[in-house]
Amino acid sequence: MPQLNKRSRTASSRASSNPPSIRSSASPSPSAGTSQHQPSNVPTAQSVTDRETEALRRFNKRYDVTKLSAEDILVVQQKKWKSDVYKHFKEPVIVTQDDGTVLYKFVCNVIRPGISPSSVSRVRHDDSTSNLSRHIRICNPKVLAPGTGIEQFAHGSTYNKAHFRFLIALWIARRHRPHAIVSDPELLQLFRMLYAKVEVPSPSTVSRDIREIFLMSRANVAAQLQAHVGRLHLCIDGWTSPNVISFLGVTVHYMDTEATEGAQMRSFILDFVRLLHNHTGKYLAKQLSQCLREYGIEKKILGITADNASNNDTLIIEMESLGGANSSQTRVRCFAHIINLVVKAILSLFVTKRSKTPTNGAEDANPGDEEDDLNAKDDLDEAPEDGEQDGDEDPDGMPGQDEDEYEEDPGREADDLRLVEAAVAEAGEDEDMLGSDEQLIARHAVSKLTQLAKRVFHSPSIRHDLKTQCESCGITPKQMIRTVATRWNSTSDAIARALELRLAINKLLALSKYDQPGKKGLRRFKLFDPEWVILERIHPLLQKFVLATKIISKTNTPLIHQVIPVIDILTENLQQTIDDRSLPKMVRRAAKRGLTVLNKYYSATDQSVMYRIAMLLHPRYKAEYFRRQQWEPAWIATALELLREQWTTYYKPKPAVAVNRASSQASTATTSVEDTTMEDLFFKRPDAATSVSVDALEEYLASPTLPSINDPLPFWGSQLTATTGQYGLARMALDFLSAPASSTDVERAFSRGSLTVTKRRHALNDESVRSAAVIGSWAGLKNAIPEVEIVKMFSDKSKRAKTSNVYEEGDGAANAIEID
Template sequence: MSSTAAGKRPARDDDDEYNSDGWVVVPVARKKARMGESSQTTASSGDEPDEPVAVDGAVAAVDAVMQQVAASKQPRFTAAQKRAKFLANYSGMTPEEVLDKLSKKWRSKVYDHYKKAKIIVPTAGDGPIIHQFICKVHPGTWVDQSDYEDSTGNLGRHVLRCEPPKTPESDAITAFAAGSTYSAARVRYYLALWCARHHRPFMAVEDAEFRALLKMLYGRVEIPSRVTVSRDVQLIVKYCKNLVVALFTAYPGRVHICVDSWTSPNILAFLGITAHWHHNGKIIHIILDFVRLTSSHTGKYLAEKLVECLTAFGIEEKVLSVTCDNAENNTTMLKEMHVLVPKFRGTLVRVRCFSHVLNLVVKGILSQFGRGNLLDSADGDDDANEDDAEAAEEADESREAADEAILDGLDIEELSIDVTAEEIRLASGALSKILKLSRKVWNNPTIRAELASLAAAAELNSETLIRCVKTRWNTVTEVIGRALQMRPVLADLCDMVQFNKPRGACLRQYILNDDEWTVLQQLHDLLDPFLFATKEISTSGRALVHQVIPYINVLMHHVDNFKADDTLAPAVRAASQRGRLILDKYYSLTDDSIIYRIAMILHPRYKTQYFRDKDWPEDWITEAINLTQSEWATFYKVQANDAPPPAPAPPASASASSASGIASSSRAPGAASSSRASGAASSSRTSGTVSSSHASGAASSSRASGGVATAATSSSCILGPGRHSAQQAAQIPSSKALFASISNRAQAARQDELEAYLEAPPLSTVDDPLEYWNVLLRTSQSALARMAIDFLSAQEITQK
C-alpha cells in the first residue's frame, strides 16, 4: 500500500496548494490532465472555469488508480464488429441451435426472471436475429435483444422495475426501506441487550464511528447515552425478573440450583447462582444472579446469600438439589440452608460437581510424580498469558485447600505397588521435560514457527505444542497427547543450534530418550479416558446426575486394568492406584445423597437391574428401593384423600360392584380386602345401606359362578315387583364388564404406579430418560413421571 493510501498526504506538485483542512486543492484542468486527458480535449468540450476542487488525499489516490485501470482496458467493439465475430463463431448453425448453445452459457440469475427466449427472424434484409425475453410476472412485457449481444444490462434493468411477487421477505424489505420498523424504544432495547449479552462497555454507544453508522442507516435515529443504556439494562433485568418469578410460580415441578464462586479480573468475589429445570423435553438453564461477596466465605454467610437470592425468586421451597464443588464450606452452607429453609433437605440432596471430581482424580494420579514439581513445570518462568489469568480467576482457595487435604489423606498403606525412587524419577523427569518444553515452544514465536515448518515437512496434523494451565489438570493429558503426535520432529527441534545458545532457550536439555517416551505413552493412555469424560459432560449441554455412577464404574474398571498390568511401568501402575482411591472415595459419597440412587432407579434402562449386573450388594439395592418408595409416598403419590370424589352412580349399580368384586378376588389377599372395602364405601355413598351390603356380598361370593345373578336378584327385590322383566334386563352386565376382571388395564389402574414400574423389566431401548418420561407426563399426567423428571433433571456439574 502506498503512503497515500495509508492516509498520508499525496505527493504534490510545486504549484499545488493546501486549504485550511489540509486537503490538496487541484485545479480542474490539471486534475483531468493527471487522469490522462489532454488540455485540447478539455478545451474542445467547452471552456470550463479553472475552479479549485477540494479532494481528500486518500480519495484522490483511489480515484487515480481507478482511472488508470479504466484507461488500461481494451477498447470496446462496435456493433458491426461484434456481429461479424458472432457470425464467424456460429456459422453454419440454425437460429435454434445458436440459441440452445448460448443458453447453456448463461450463468446470470437475471434469465430466471424470463420465459424461454423466442426467436424473431428479420422480415427484410440481413438484419440480426432477435431473441425475445418475455417476463414471467407480466407476460405482456418483453425485452428484445440481438443474438450477438451478451450483455444483461437491459434485462437487469427490467427486473429492477418489475413488480416482485408479494412474499414475507419482500414485505419486510419494503417496510424496512420505508423506515416503518424504526422505533426509538426498540433501539434502546437492542443496545441494552447488546451491551449486556456480549459484555460491551456502555461507552461503546458514544463512539463517533458507531453513531455515524446508525445515522447512515436512519438519519433521524435517536442514540441514547451510556447512562441511559446502563439504566435500561437495569430496567430490563427488573422486568425479566418478574417474568421469571411468574414462571417459577406456575411451574409444577422442582428446580435444581448450581453454585460456584468466581473472581472477576478486578479481584471482586462473586457467587454465581444458576437454576435448571425441565420443560417440554428440554433442560432450561438461566443465571439467577451474581451475588457480590463482601465477607469471609464461610458456609453460614454463603447460605444466607443463596437463600436470599432464592427467596427473591420465590423458589426457596422448590429447590430439589444443589450442585457444588467439594469445598468444606459448601457442606456447612447446605446445613445452614436447611436451618433457614426447613423444607430444604440439606446435604441429603447435595450433588458434587463431577467435572471437579474428575479433575481431582487426575490431580491424584499425577501426585505420584510430585505435585510441587509439576506446578513448577506448568508455571515456568515465562510471561503469563490469558489462560493463566483465567485460571487464577477460576481458582478458589477453599476448593484448592479441600483438594490438597484429600490428596494428603490418601491411605499410603493401601498403595500395594512397590515403586523405587529411580522409577519415579524416570516418570516425573519425562513429564517435567515435556511440560517445560511445551511452555517454551508456546511462548516463543520463533520456536513455534520452526516447529510448524518441521511438522509441515513431516506431514504431521499438528503445527505446535500446547501448554499446561494451572488448576486445569486435564490439560496435562492434552500436552502429553500433542507431544506424542509431534515426537518425530521434537528431537530435531531441540537439537537446533539457534535454540541452544548460552543465553537462549537451551532446548537440548528437553530431549527425551525411548524409556521416557514409553512412560509418557502409558501415562497418556491412563489419563485419556478422564479427559474424554470431562469433555463429554462439559460440552453435552445435558450433564445429568444419572450419568455419574455409570461413568465412575467405567473409570474404575479402567484404572483397575492398569493396576493389574505387570507390563506397565511401576510408577504408572502406582499412579492408577491413587486414582482408584479417589474414585472410591467419591463413589461412596454418592450414598450420602438421595439424588443419585433415585435417579438411577427411575431411569427406565437401569432400574435395579443395573446394580445387580454390577454385583452390588442386595442390601444396598433394597435401601435404594426403599428411598425411592419413601420419596414417592411422601411427596408425589396421589393419596386417596387427594383424589376427586367419584361421580354419583345410577341406582342399579350391583353389576359394577359385582365386577369390582371379581377383579378384587384375583389379587393378593391384602389388596383384595382393600378393594372390597373401597367398593363397599363407594356403594354406601350411592345406593344406601342395603345396596352396600349386597355389593359386599357380591364381592365376597365373586368366586362362585352365581355371584352376579345373586346381586341381580337382590337388587330386583329392592326395586319392587313393577316392570320386573325390564328392570332385570337392565341389571345384566355387558359382555365387556363380564371380562373386565381379566383385563390387565383394570388391574394396572388399581396397582401402585411405582410398584408397577419396578416390576416391569428394564427398557433397553431408552437412551433419553427425560424424553421417555416427558411423553408419559404429557399423555397421562403421571405422578411418577413428574417425580422421575424432577430427579433426572438434576445437574452433575456446576455451569460455568
C-alpha cells in the same frame, strides 16, 4: 392421565356457509398490528346452532368440565396443539364471559413500539386455526424484493426512540460490549446514515437501562419459575471478577414439560449474588437463601450441585436450618470436579509441587500468563497475538473462551491439593509400587514438556521451526499445549499432544541453533527414551478421564443417571492398570492413587438420595444394574426403600374418594393454604383423583428393563400424557433425572462475567456486572424480558424529560420543546 382422542372439527369450522359461530372471531384491521382484535358477534346460548351445541356437549364430556379447572383444561389442550401457528402468539389468556362462554385470547408476539399488540379470540371448544393463520398473513410483512428495503425505509421509517434505546441496551449486555461503544464516531455515523435524527443514548444511560431491564425482567423470570409444575435444581459456585468483586453464581435447571415444542431441558443464570464477607459455608447459605426467597422458589428446590470444597459441605447443612429443602439428602457433588481430583491424584507423582517463591534462575515460574491453547488455531504461524482473541459468543449461544477464564484460583487449588493428599494419606501405598528412580523420570518428563510448550508459544521463530519439522515428518502442524492449573485435563491434553508431535519435537531440539546449553538453548528440554515411555504408558489411562469429562460436561444434559455407571467403568480401568505388572511401577502407583480418590467420592454418593433414585428411575437400569454390578442385597434394598419413601411422601396420587361422597362434597370442599401439601403444590394433576388399583411405582419396578432407552427424559416425558395413569411417577422421574451432574454450566456463566469485565473495563460496579451477565442469559428465554413494558417505560421517561423543558409564549401557555 387418560389419553384424549383427537377430536374432529366442529361443523362450523367445516362449512363456511353456516351462521357466525362462537368458535373464534377477530375484527379486521386496516393495517397490520394497528388495531386491537376483539371478540365480536358472540351469540348467546340460545342462538347456538345444533351442531355447535353438540360440539360443546362433547367437549364438556371429554374434558369433564365439572371437575377440572379452566387452567387444567387448557394445559391438556395445549399438549394436543401441534400447529406452528401457535408459536406466533403468547400463552393464551382465559376469558370467561357473562353467559359462561370460555374464550382463549391469543396475543400476538410481534412488537410494534407504541402500539398495543393485536389479539385473536377463540372459544375453547374449537381447535380451528383459520383465524389465527389469517392474522399471521396480515401481521407478517411480505418479503421485499432485493434493493427495495432501504428505499421503503427512507420513505417510511419505523424508528422509535424508546425501542431503539431498549435494543441498544440489550445488544450491549448480551454481546458483552463496553458501554462506551455507543460513543464511537464510526458507529454513530452508521446509525445516522440509516436515520438522520437517531438519538443514541449516552454510556451512562445505557448502564442504567441495562439495570432497569434486569429489574423488570426478574419479576417475569420469578413468575415463570414459580409456575413451573415440578421441582427445580441449582448449580452454585463462587467467582471473583477481574476487577476483584466476589459473586456467588447461581444457575437454575429443570425439565419444562409445558413447552409447545415438547419437553425441553431449561438451564440459565438465576443470579449473581454479591459476596462482601469471607466465603464461609454459613455466609454462603444465608446469601443463597435470600436469593431464592427473592425469586419465591425457596420451597421448590430439589437438587443443589456444587464442587467438593469444604465450605460447600457447611453450606448444604445450613440450607436446611434456614428452611430450605432437604439439602443434605439431595446434594449433588460436581462429577466433573471429582474426575479432575482423580486425575490430579494420578498426576501427583508426575508433577513437582510449585514452590511459593520462585528460586533464582527459575524460568517462567509464574504460570499466570497461561491460557487456552487447545482452542487456539492449530497452524503454528497463526498463534493469537496479545489482544486479538475473539470474545464473541459461539454458535451455541455461550461465550467464547477467554483467557480470564483460566486465571489462577489459589484457594481452589489449595483445597484440591488438600483433598487429594488426605485421600492418599488415608489409604497408604503398597511398598512394591514404590520406585524413586521412575518417579524422578516421570517428573522430569512433565516438567520438560511444560517449559518447552511455553517457550514454543512465546517465540514465533520456534513456532515456525516446529511447523517445518512437523511437515518434514508428515505430521499435521499443531501447537504444543501448555498446562493450566485451573484448566481441567490440560496436563493430560499436553501429554497427548506431545506424543502426537514426538518426532517433530525431537527433530526441533536437534537443530544446531537450539541444541545449546544455557537459557538460550532448548537442549535441557529434550525428553529421553525412558521419559517418553512413561508418558506413553500413562496416556491411555488419562484419556479415559478426558473422555468422561467431556461427556459429563455437556450443556443442558443432566446425565446424573450416568454418574454411577461412569464411576464403575473408570474403577474397572484403574483396577486393570494396577493389576497389570507389565506396566512401570510408577504408572501402577499413580492408578492406585486415582482409585483411592475415586472410591472416596463413590462412597459419598450414599450420602445423597439423588444418584440411586435416578438409577432406579432409568428404564434401562432399574435395580437390575445394581445386581449386575454385584451390589450387596442390603445396599439394593436401601436404594429401593429410599425410592419408595420419596414416592409415597411427595408423588403417589391420593386414593380416590368414594363416588357417593364425592358427589355430596364436590360443591362444598375447600382447601386452605395451611392444608396444602407438597404434592398439592407441585404435582396436582387431573389423574390425581382417579382410582389407583395398582401402585404405579411397583408396577414399573416389576416390569422388564428397556435396554434400548439411552435418554430417559423423552421416555418419561411421553408418560405424562399416556393412558397408563403414571403421571405422578413420570413427574417424579423427570424431577430427579433432570438434576445436573456437574456445575460446568455455572462455570460457563462466569465466562459471561469475564467477557463483560475485561482487563480494560475495571470500572464496572457489582450491579453493572450482575445485570449484564444475567440479562445475557435471560435474553434467550421465551417471555423472560418484558419488551413491551420496558419500551413503554423508556418512552414515558423520555416524555417526562421533554415536558420538563417549557417556556412562556403569548398568553403564557406552556409548550413542550421537542429536541431532535
